[in-house]
Amino acid sequence: MLKHKKIFILNLYIIFYFTLIPIGFAKSQMKIGLSADVVMLDPQLAQSGPDWTPQSLIWNRLVEYDNTMMDPIPSIAKSWEVSKDGKVWSFKIRKGITFHSGRELTSSDIVFSFKRGFEIGPKGRFAGYMVSVDSYKALSTYEFQVTLKHVDVTFLGNLAAPAAAIVDKDTIDKIRTEPIGSGPYEFVEWSPGEKTVYRKFNNYWDKKMLSKIPDEIVVIPILEDQTRLANLQSGNVDIIDGVEAVFWAQIQNDPNTTLWGQELTASYKAVIFNFEKPPFKGNKLLRQAIAHAINKEAIHQTVFFGTGEVGCNLIPKSHWAYTEIACYDYNPEKAKELLKRSGYDTSRPIYFPTSSRPAYMRTAEVVQANLKDIGLKTDIEPQEWSYYVQETWIKRKFEMQVAWYAREIDPDGLFSSVLRKEQGNNPMRYYNPAIETLFDGGKSVYDREIRKKYYEAIMNTAILDEMPIIKIQTIERKWASNKKIKDFNILPKGLPNYYNFKWGG
Amino acid sequence: MHQFILRRMIQMVFVLILFSVIVFTVLRLVPGDSATAQLGLEAGDQAYTELRAEMGLDQPIFIQYLSWASNVSQGDFGVSWFSQKPVISLIKKRIPASIWLTLSALTIALIISIPVGIISGIKPNSWIAHIATFFSLTGLALPSFWMGLMLILTFSVFNRWLPPSGYVSPFIDPIMGFKHLILPSLTLGIEIAAPLTRFIRSGMLDVMNSEYIRTARAKGLTEYLVISQHALRNAMLSVVTILGVFIGYLLGGSIITESVFNYPGIGTLLLQAIHQRDYGVIQGIILFISLIFMFINLMVDISYAILDPRIRYE
Numbered sequence: 001m002l003k004h005k006k007i008f009i010l011n012l013y014i015i016f017y018f019t020l021i022p023i024g025f026a027k028s029q030m031k032i033g034l035s036a037d038v039v040m041l042d043p044q045l046a047q048s049g050p051d052w053t054p055q056s057l058i059w060n061r062l063v064e065y066d067n068t069m070m071d072p073i074p075s076i077a078k079s080w081e082v083s084k085d086g087k088v089w090s091f092k093i094r095k096g097i098t099f100h101s102g103r104e105l106t107s108s109d110i111v112f113s114f115k116r117g118f119e120i121g122p123k124g125r126f127a128g129y130m131v132s133v134d135s136y137k138a139l140s141t142y143e144f145q146v147t148l149k150h151v152d153v154t155f156l157g158n159l160a161a162p163a164a165a166i167v168d169k170d171t172i173d174k175i176r177t178e179p180i181g182s183g184p185y186e187f188v189e190w191s192p193g194e195k196t197v198y199r200k201f202n203n204y205w206d207k208k209m210l211s212k213i214p215d216e217i218v219v220i221p222i223l224e225d226q227t228r229l230a231n232l233q234s235g236n237v238d239i240i241d242g243v244e245a246v247f248w249a250q251i252q253n254d255p256n257t258t259l260w261g262q263e264l265t266a267s268y269k270a271v272i273f274n275f276e277k278p279p280f281k282g283n284k285l286l287r288q289a290i291a292h293a294i295n296k297e298a299i300h301q302t303v304f305f306g307t308g309e310v311g312c313n314l315i316p317k318s319h320w321a322y323t324e325i326a327c328y329d330y331n332p333e334k335a336k337e338l339l340k341r342s343g344y345d346t347s348r349p350i351y352f353p354t355s356s357r358p359a360y361m362r363t364a365e366v367v368q369a370n371l372k373d374i375g376l377k378t379d380i381e382p383q384e385w386s387y388y389v390q391e392t393w394i395k396r397k398f399e400m401q402v403a404w405y406a407r408e409i410d411p412d413g414l415f416s417s418v419l420r421k422e423q424g425n426n427p428m429r430y431y432n433p434a435i436e437t438l439f440d441g442g443k444s445v446y447d448r449e450i451r452k453k454y455y456e457a458i459m460n461t462a463i464l465d466e467m468p469i470i471k472i473q474t475i476e477r478k479w480a481s482n483k484k485i486k487d488f489n490i491l492p493k494g495l496p497n498y499y500n501f502k503w504g505g
Numbered sequence: 506m507h508q509f510i511l512r513r514m515i516q517m518v519f520v521l522i523l524f525s526v527i528v529f530t531v532l533r534l535v536p537g538d539s540a541t542a543q544l545g546l547e548a549g550d551q552a553y554t555e556l557r558a559e560m561g562l563d564q565p566i567f568i569q570y571l572s573w574a575s576n577v578s579q580g581d582f583g584v585s586w587f588s589q590k591p592v593i594s595l596i597k598k599r600i601p602a603s604i605w606l607t608l609s610a611l612t613i614a615l616i617i618s619i620p621v622g623i624i625s626g627i628k629p630n631s632w633i634a635h636i637a638t639f640f641s642l643t644g645l646a647l648p649s650f651w652m653g654l655m656l657i658l659t660f661s662v663f664n665r666w667l668p669p670s671g672y673v674s675p676f677i678d679p680i681m682g683f684k685h686l687i688l689p690s691l692t693l694g695i696e697i698a699a700p701l702t703r704f705i706r707s708g709m710l711d712v713m714n715s716e717y718i719r720t721a722r723a724k725g726l727t728e729y730l731v732i733s734q735h736a737l738r739n740a741m742l743s744v745v746t747i748l749g750v751f752i753g754y755l756l757g758g759s760i761i762t763e764s765v766f767n768y769p770g771i772g773t774l775l776l777q778a779i780h781q782r783d784y785g786v787i788q789g790i791i792l793f794i795s796l797i798f799m800f801i802n803l804m805v806d807i808s809y810a811i812l813d814p815r816i817r818y819e
Contacts, residue, residue, distance in 0.1 A: 037777060039587055040543060047545040122552035123544070176589045192588040192595065193777045194769045222670065222767045226654055230669040234661040386537025386782055393546055394553050417547065424547035
């Protein structure tokens with residue numbers, strides 16, 4: 001009897017396995033291990049890097065980024081025309097795009113999304129990207145028009161920004177819990193701290209893309225760098241973000257893994273000064289002394305393991321807008337001389353708060369040692385992230401600090417929010433009316449050779465003379481995957497291009 | 506006994522209220538809030554002020570506390586600002602994972618510490634005792650995150666025997682569930698076994714030198730009976746106290762071990778909430794953890810009476 005029972009159970013197991021395994025295999029699933037969890041599902045309110053995944057997967061925009069972020073590709077907008085004066089943009093909306101709810105997306109949804117984006121204002125990023133918009137309207141069900149206050153060459157590219165997502169007006173009340181969009185993936189669930197699940201939307205308009213992507217994407221937040229890598233190496237996840245430079249060689253040498261990098265990066269690390277109060281307010285020589293004192297090469301080797309590109313130029317070398325500028329070299333003797341001339345009382349330490357995150361701390365420590373060499377004392381104060389954001393960044397309680405910028409790739413996007421008046425990336429509160437005019441000029445012409453001149457002029461004043469910011473080097477962001485991922489592109493922003501990857505699992 | 510329990514329950518309510526006031530106030534005095542967590546670096550002052558008002562964070566602390574407390578007294582712990590999910594459901598979802606981890610870590614700890622502790626207590630100068638002391642000191646000195654990472658490297662990366670992180674409910678998939686539990690519970694089990702062994706050892710040492718053990722031996726009892734009936738029971742009194750603390754620690758989430766193994770227990774939920782300053786969630790979890798501790802302490806006190814009939818709560 002007992003024997004029969006055992007055989008019966010064994011049979012059950014066999015039946016169970018053979019019926020379930022094929023079902024399991026039929027559905028392809030890509031697992032992504034990310035260094036942070038989603039913060040905010042509403043794409044128009046979202047501000048942080050990890051929110052990029054839901055923003056990209058669930059929603060479409062009028063246009064999407066290409067790999068370089070310089071030539072937007074058609075998405076909801078099938079095509080567009082610009083008036084001769086460059087101010088009126090007319091978009092033709094692709095017919096037959098549906099939201100995950102099944103309702104067709106029309107120009108009224110675009111009007112709704114624009115209106116909502118402007119209403120949200122500075123709490124989201126949309127209004128900031130759309131500063132040059134004067135008015136917008138639906139011309140018909142499938143036509144949408146935007147009128148600009150003045151020519152803005154960054155306008156089209158900004159329409160691809162995550163915050164420019166076209167949202168579903170019918171389900172807007174549930175956008176933070178059960179979001180509905182028109183993107184390639186439907187939202188399934190978000191278990192905070194555990195996983196976010198997306199399912200391929202089979203009615204998605206771009207059938208070519210549908211054939212290249214997995215049926216399901218599961219994003220697992222794995223905060224620990226080592227654990228995340230171990231998850232990739234053990235086959236628990238297919239791809240991970242935020243791979244530290246120490247591990248790059250190891251991943252490249254492993255036949256089972258691939259390292260994915262960027263062609264161009266818009267992230268950079270810098271030291272910035274507070275222009276609102278002494279000692280840096282009105283003391284250009286002191287800032288210039290520090291520029292000569294910082295050993296960027298040492299930071300390059302010890303903090304970034306020789307990756308990235310050292311230099312003070314805010315535009316990376318391979319960028320079309322790059323021009324050679326005469327950066328300050330590492331010259332402690334000259335630094336000492338400038339320091340002497342600046343008249344700064346060296347017995348008083350400079351207040352130097354920094355985020356306690358390792359890449360900030362290590363940079364700050366090298367800078368501290370460099371400044372000590374020329375006789376300048378600094379008080380480094382490591383701060384937990386939220387503390388740092390509130391006290392040092394928003395309330396601007398600092399004299400100097402280490403900053404990490406992850407920007408857009410258009411030269412305007414790269415540093416206008418850093419150097420323009422009262423922008424979010426300008427806690428220095430640097431302001432120069434001449435620079436404002438140059439930025440406006442740089443945005444108003446399409447000719448790249450002319451634009452280049454504007455940005456060169458900005459750099460000559462702001463970076464080589466007044467120096468609210470000393471750029472140390474660019475930061476390369478890398479992802480690592482197993483061989484199931486055949487093609488993967490990381491945008492200059494450091495985030496993946498979910499509209500251009502190939503899954504072979 | 507009933508009266509004692511009732512009295513303790515009433516005390517618990519007051520302790521909870523006092524505790525919630527302290528936690529609520531301290532949380533709001535720490536710089537950084539939910540608004541900074543949502544806005545990040547680029548939003549600027551105006552957005553920050555607006556969002557704070559929207560979140561109700563611009564109100565005086567005591568008004569914020571009263572509105573929170575009145576909701577809690579009606580059983581409403583609020584929602585997480587970020588995921589918009591009820592705090593209670595977030596905690597509920599993590600409890601099974603934490604209970605599994607607690608049980609398995611505790612089992613490992615007891616399997617190691619009871620025999621080793623007893624033997625090294627009875628025979629303090631034997632080689633077993635020396636080895637035990639060596640290992641429990643090593644266990645105390647090893648940081649759990651390091652041990653966790655070493656276990657991951659050994660069992661998941663170099664040899665792909667066990668999953669490096671995550672959790673699967675053993676009710677859904679017993680094999681996978683068990684595999685996911687091994688590494689984190691081993692890390693925690695060893696971490697706890699070390700001090701537990703030393704407690705049992707010193708408890709046994711004390712007891713073995715006492716007069717009633719001599720009496721028991723003198724009346725001719727076998728060594729086995731002396732130890733199991735007389736010594737162990739008395740030695741357990743102090744061990745039960747420390748065990749209670751460990752159970753509370755494990756259920757309340759061992760943040761470091763849970764983060765290393767990306768284990769979705771109470772600890773990682775709390776850590777994430779602290780990073781985001783998700784006040785509702787932090788307060789909910791801390792109340793939950795303090796409830797657990799108070800409940801376990803009550804259990805420990807009750808178990809005293811069972812272990813030692815001389816103790817009476819009247």
